Amino acid sequence: MTDRIREFLRNRHDEGPILVVDIDVVRDNYNAFAKALPDTRVFYAVKANPAPEILELLTRLGSCFDTASIGEIEMVLAAGATADRISFGNTIKKERDIARAYERGVRLFAVDCEAEVEKIARAAPGSKVFCRILCDGEGAEWPLSRKFGCVPEMAPRVLEHAHRLGLVAHGVSFHVGSQQRNPLMWNRALASTAAIFREMAERGIQLQMVNLGGGFPTKYLKDVPAVQAYGRAIFDALKTHFGNRIPETIIEPGRGMVGNAGILEAEVVLVSNKSDDPKDIRWVYLDVGKFHGLAETMDEAIRYPIRTPRDGDDLIPCVLAGPTCDSADVMYEKEPYMLPFSLEIGDKVLFEGTGAYTTTYSSRDFNGMSGLRQIVI
Ligand SMILES: *Cc1c(COP(=O)(O)O)cnc(C)c1O
Numbered sequence: 001m002t003d004r005i006r007e008f009l010r011n012r013h014d015e016g017p018i019l020v021v022d023i024d025v026v027r028d029n030y031n032a033f034a035k036a037l038p039d040t041r042v043f044y045a046v047k048a049n050p051a052p053e054i055l056e057l058l059t060r061l062g063s064c065f066d067t068a069s070i071g072e073i074e075m076v077l078a079a080g081a082t083a084d085r086i087s088f089g090n091t092i093k094k095e096r097d098i099a100r101a102y103e104r105g106v107r108l109f110a111v112d113c114e115a116e117v118e119k120i121a122r123a124a125p126g127s128k129v130f131c132r133i134l135c136d137g138e139g140a141e142w143p144l145s146r147k148f149g150c151v152p153e154m155a156p157r158v159l160e161h162a163h164r165l166g167l168v169a170h171g172v173s174f175h176v177g178s179q180q181r182n183p184l185m186w187n188r189a190l191a192s193t194a195a196i197f198r199e200m201a202e203r204g205i206q207l208q209m210v211n212l213g214g215g216f217p218t219k220y221l222k223d224v225p226a227v228q229a230y231g232r233a234i235f236d237a238l239k240t241h242f243g244n245r246i247p248e249t250i251i252e253p254g255r256g257m258v259g260n261a262g263i264l265e266a267e268v269v270l271v272s273n274k275s276d277d278p279k280d281i282r283w284v285y286l287d288v289g290k291f292h293g294l295a296e297t298m299d300e301a302i303r304y305p306i307r308t309p310r311d312g313d314d315l316i317p318c319v320l321a322g323p324t325c326d327s328a329d330v331m332y333e334k335e336p337y338m339l340p341f342s343l344e345i346g347d348k349v350l351f352e353g354t355g356a357y358t359t360t361y362s363s364r365d366f367n368g369m370s371g372l373r374q375i376v377i
Contacts, residue, residue, distance in 0.1 A: 001263060001307070001350070001352065002022045002024070002025060004022050004024065004377055005020050005022050005263050005377070008020055008375075008377050009263075009265055009348075009350075012265075015267075016287070016370070016373065017264065017265060017266045017267070017286075017287050017288045017292060017293075017372060017373070018264070018265050018372075018373050018374070018375060019262050019263070019264045019265075019293065019354055019355070019358055019359055019372055019373070019374040019375070020262065020263050020264075020265065020374075020375055020377060021049070021051065021053075021054070021258070021261045021262045021355050021374060021375070021376045021377070022261050022262075022377060023053055023054070023057055023261070023376055023377065025260060025261035025355075026054055026057060026058070026257060026258055026261045026355075027057060027061065029227075029253075029256065029257050029258070029260070029261070030042065030044075030057075030058060030061050030063060030257065031061075032227045032228075033216075033227060033251065033253055033256070033257070035228075035231075036227045036228045036230060036231030036232075037230075037231045037234065037235075037249070037251060039246075039249065040212070040234075040249040040250060040251050041064055041248075041249070041250045041251075042063045042064060042250070042251055042253065043063070043064040043065055043066040043087055043089075043211075043250050043251065043252045044058050044063050044064070044065050044066065044252070044253065044254070044257055045066045045089075045214050045252045045253065045254030045257075046065055046066065046067050046068070046072045046075065046076060046254075047068055047072065047254060047357075047360060048254030048255055048257065048258050048259075048355075048356040048357055048360070049254075049258045049262070049355055049356055049357075049358075049359060049360065049374075050072060050075050050360065051359070051374055051376050052075070052078070052079060053376035054258060054376065055075060055076055055078075055079035055081070056079045056080060058079075058257075059076075059079045059080045059081040059085075060080075063081075063085075064081075064085040064086065064087065064250070065081060065085060065086050065087070066087050066089040066252040066254075067086055067087065067088055067089060067090075068088075068089060068090035069090065069097065070097050070100050070101060073086055073088065073101055073104060073106060074104075077104065082105070083104055083105025083106050083107070084105065084107070086101075086105075086106050086108070087106075087108040087109075087110070087211075087250075087252075088101050088106050088108065088109045088110065089110045089173075089211075089252065090110065091110050091111060091112040091113075091116060091132050091148050091149070092116075092148075093109075093116070093119065095119040095122065095123050096123075098119055098120055098123040098124050099123040099124070101124065102123060102124035102127065106124075106127075107124070107126075107127045107128060108127065108128045108129075108130075108170070109124060109127055109128070109129050109130075110129070110130055110131075110132055110173060110211075111129050111130070111131055111132070111158060111162065112131060112132045112133075112148060112149050112150045112158070113150060113154075113158060114157070114158055114161045117129065117158060117161050117162045117165065117167065118161075118165065120162075120167060121162070121165035121166060121167055125166060125167075126166060126167065126168070127167055127168065128167070128168040128170035128209075129159070129162045129167050129168065129169065129170060130170050130171040130172060130173045130209060130211055131150070131155040131158045131159050131162075131169075131171075131172055131173070131196075132148055132149040132150070132172075132173045132174060132175075132211075133149045133150060133151070133152045133155050133172060133173070133174050133189070133192060133193070133196070134146060134148075134149035134150065134151055134152070134174075135149065135174045135175060135176050135177065135185075135188075135189050135213075136177075137176065137177030138177070138182075138185065139176075139177065139180055139181055139182035139185050140176065140177025140178055140179055140180045140181075140185075140215065141177075141178070141179035141181065141217075141301055141302060142177065142178040142179045142296060142301050142302060143177040143178070148175070149174065149175075152192035152193075152195065152196060155172060155196045156196055156199045156200055156203065159196075159200060159205065159207070160200070160203055160205065163205050169200065169205050169207060170207065170208055170209050171207050171208055171209030171210055171211060171247065171248075172193045172196050172197070172207065172209075172210055172211070173210070173211030173212075173213060174189040174192075174193065174211070174212070174213055175213035175214055175215060175252075176189060176213060176215040177215055178214060178215055178254070178255055179215070179217045179218070179220075179255060179302065180215035180216070180217060181217055181222070181224050181225070183225055183229050183230045183232075183233035183234070184233055184237075185215070186212060186230075186233060186234045186237050187233070187236075187237040187240070187241075190210070190234075190237045190238060190240075190241045190242075191237075191240075191241050193210055193241070194241035194242055197242070197247070207247065208247055208248050209247055209248045209249070209250065210238075210247050210248070210249050210250075211249075211250050211251075211252065212234060212249055212250065212251045212252075213251070213252050214251070214252045214253050214254045214255065214256065215256075216230055216251075216253045216255065216256025216257075217255065217256060217259075218255050218256060218259025218260050218353045218355075218356065219260060219353060220302060220303055220304055220305060220352075220353050221303045221304075221305055227256065234249075254356055254357075255356040255357065257356075258355040258356045259353050259354075259355050259356040259357075260352075260353055260355060261355040262353070262354045262355025262356070262358065262374075263350050263351065263352055263354060264288065264293060264294075264350070264351040264354040264358060264372070265348055265349075265350055266286045266287055266288040266348070266349050266350075266351065267286065267287045267346065267347070267348055267349070268284060268285070268286060268343060268344065268345050268346060268347045268348075268349060269285045269286060269287050269323055269345065270283075270284075270285040270345060271283070271284050271285075271343060271344065271345060272285075281317060281318065281319055281336060282316055282317070282318045282319070283318065283319045283321060284318045284319070284320050284321070284337075284339060284343065285321050285322070285323060286320065286321070286322060286323065286349065287322075287323050287369075288322060288323070288351075288372065289321060289322010289323060289324060289329040289330070289331060290322055290326075290328060290329045290330070290331065291322060291324050291326070291329055291362065291363040291366050291369075292322060292323075292324075292362050292363070292369065292371070292372050293354065293358035293359060293361060293362045293372035294322070294331055294351070294354075294358065294361075295357070295358075295361035295362075296357050296358075296361070297331040297332065300331075300332055300333075300334055300335055303332070303335075303337075304351045304352060304353055304354060305351075305352040305353060306320075306337065306339070306349055306350065306351055306352070307349065307350040307352065308339065308340055308343055308347060308348075308349050308350075309347055309348065310340035310342045310343055310344075310347065311340065312340075313340040313341060313342045314340065314341045314342075315338040315339060315340060315341065316338070316339065316340075316341045317336035317337070317338055318332075318336055318337055318338070318339045318343075319332065319333045319336055319337075320332045320333075320336075320337045320339070321333075323367070323369065324366055324367045324369065325367055326366075358372060359371070359372050359374045
């Protein structure tokens with residue numbers, strides 16, 4: 001919680017849940033990444049929070065952008081960044097959208113199979129492609145599992161196919177899983193990456209770039225290592241596997257760039273019990289839930305720190321649920337959340353670390369409730 005956010009919330013007169021983002025924190029995060037990985041270019045993962053103020057700030061600071069759709073590409077261009085600072089990093093793209101991105105000047109694309117390479121060769125001739133490899137996501141609290149990437153053994157075939165079709169086989173990417181709390185996880189992925197570089201060199205193709213992905217964490221309830229620890233671990237792994245010939249590198253932080261910049265203010269709508277049995281658990285219902293920005297509580301993966309005006313009072317385990325008429329709209333139940341016994345209807349509660357993956361995950365009109373509003377200060 002920054003002083004600016006505290007001040008903003010104190011003077012707030014309108015009602016309804018709101019996410020307040022302190023842009024100064026985003027600036028500090030960008031500078032920390034640039035300092036921790038001085039030879040690495042930053043491609044902000046736009047999906048984490050595409051607020052125009054954030055994209056404009058990062059454009060001014062010199063950031064590049066990882067995008068997943070034409071919509072995100074247009075938001076980045078509208079923020080003033082040129083197309084040469086944009087990567088179309090989604091491995092799943094319609095050929096029409098590849099053509100549209102190419103028309104707008106984008107020349108860097110992710111692939112993870114030969115079919116996607118063929119689309120790009122047709123719709124974005126001569127562009128650079130990088131091949132995403134699978135990574136097991138161990139140690140990540142929000143793993144990205146098996147949806148994106150091919151096994152490392154397949155990557156040379158995919159990249160060679162690109163080369164034959166007139167594309168530039170540019171490099172390799174991976175993502176170690178979001179909210180990755182172990183900086184050593186880049187080491188294994190870089191071992192596979194270096195093997196692909198060697199294999200390609202034997203085939204006469206020099207790869208240039210390693211995309212180290214995202215995964216840099218935000219502090220929620222548990223402590224996380226500082227960004228410098230990630231910088232050191234990554235640099236050590238690059239030296240181990242590439243020796244004196246370290247390739248061009250990029251990172252794609254999303255959560256780590258904006259997560260700690262946001263505070264979500266919500267309101268207690270109801271506090272109740274479901275029977276007269278005193279052992280029965282208390283339910284606390286808020287005006288936000290899984291469909292209003294807190295989607296990452298799915299499987300109770302991300303546990304946000306919650307502040308209430310009654311912190312310091314005795315605590316009681318509570319099931320924490322959202323306001324909609326969907327029974328999946330429950331945030332914490334398997335592991336109930338300890339909240340003050342004195343918490344009352346109408347109290348304001350604050351979710352910390354909600355700058356990433358909240359507004360973009362909020363539904364629009366479910367039960368006639370508006371999507372999560374955001375203000376950047
Ligand atoms: C989501 C995503 C990111 C950002 O991941 P974080 O864990 O939020 O840093 C980076 N790269 C790609 C390709 C992604 O899909």
